[in-house]
Amino acid sequence: MSAKNNPDAEAREFLFRDDGRIPNSPLPLLFxxxxxxxRDLEPSRCKKLFAGNNWLGAWVNGVFSFHHYHSTSHEVLAVITGSANITFGGENGETVEAGAGDVVVIPAGVGHCNRGSSRDFRVIGAYPEGRSYDLLTGEPDERPQSLENIGNVPLPKADPLSGPDGPLRKAWRP
Structure with a gap:
């Protein structure tokens, strides 16, 4: 299954270095x-699109207003309503304005934080193969285990929008 509205959506790539608190990833974040x-912005249709590409465990909510990351899974976020300024990569990362229709694929270890959003801001999130995820904030005692976890997260078999031949599989190589 692939996105019908813009199947050839070009992904902007962002690379973030370990900042000492947020480990980030050698894989690029894809925007x-x-x-x-x-209609692909309707939660049921968006969830179905992700599930068709084996990105599972979908949920609808916002993005936390504190820097956090996941060390056990990659994550996709699709903005379905509203907009937000989201900082990726930690305190000194890059802030991107994300609005309805934008999709972000966040590699394991890459920090993200909602810096301000419209009242109607909502995203759908999901994980490759429905992997379980943790919620880490960059505390020193998290670091050794999180670095090990990030190194063990497998690459997804498909782009959440375009399937096995999508931009993710080209940008994320072993």
Whole structure:
């Protein structure tokens, strides 16, 4: 299954270095501007799109307003309503304005934080193969285990929007 609205959505790539608190990743974060529109922004359809590409465990909510990351899974976020300024990569990372239709694929270890959003801001999140995820904030005692975890997260078999031949599989190589 692939996104019908913009199947050839070009992904912008962002690389973040370990900042001493947030480990980040050697894999690039992928930002797909306006990849979804119309009915694909309905939660049930967006979840179905992700599930069709084996990104499972979907949920609907916002993005935490503190820097955090996941060391046990990659994550996809699709903005379905509203907009937010989201900082990726830790305190000194890059802030991106994400609005309805934008999709972000966040590698394990990459920090993210909602710096301010519209009242109607909502995302759908999911994980490759429904992997379980943790929630880490960069505390020193988390670091040894989180670095090991990040190194053990497998690459997804498919891009959450475009399937096995999508941009993710080209950008994320072993």
């Amino acid at each position: 797909y501007p306006r990849a979804l529109s119309g």
